[in-house]
Amino acid sequence: MDAYREEKLSPDMKALVEDHIRSCSECAGILRMGILADKVIEREKQLEPDPYLSTRVIGLIESSENKAETGFITILRPVLMTLSLAAAVFFGIIFGNLTRTSGNLQPIPVELALIDDSAMESIEVLSIE
Numbered sequence: 001m002d003a004y005r006e007e008k009l010s011p012d013m014k015a016l017v018e019d020h021i022r023s024c025s026e027c028a029g030i031l032r033m034g035i036l037a038d039k040v041i042e043r044e045k046q047l048e049p050d051p052y053l054s055t056r057v058i059g060l061i062e063s064s065e066n067k068a069e070t071g072f073i074t075i076l077r078p079v080l081m082t083l084s085l086a087a088a089v090f091f092g093i094i095f096g097n098l099t100r101t102s103g104n105l106q107p108i109p110v111e112l113a114l115i116d117d118s119a120m121e122s123i124e125v126l127s128i129e
Contacts, residue, residue, distance in 0.1 A: 001027070001034055 003009050004017045021028045 001031055005031070005034055005038065 004014065007014075009017065021031055
């Protein structure tokens with residue numbers, strides 16, 4: 001059908017197609033739809049696009065994004081940041097004080113400090129087995 005519409009067929013083939021189109025309503029409908037599609041495409045090619053369309057669309061997108069960030073989220077974001085920073089400082093102080101030694105430590109007995117464990121079995125000996 002495309003070759004027929006574009007007039008690329010030989011005269012003999014063109015006559016055969018025309019005879020078939022007269023007798024076959026389905027093929028005639030397909031031909032009409034193809035001709036209509038060609039006309040629509042040609043009209044679309046003649047249209048001049050608006051040069052400022054992309055600028056307007058981008059502006060609308062940006063304004064909708066700005067509207068979405070206003071309100072409750074704008075107020076909530078700094079509050080949550082402040083609270084998370086205060087919680088981090090608080091937990092840092094708490095965990096830092098956990099390792100601090102208390103004032104009532106008992107001294108290590110001298111016997112424990114002088115233990116020589118170099119003669120004991122090492123982990124390498126145990127892992128060989």
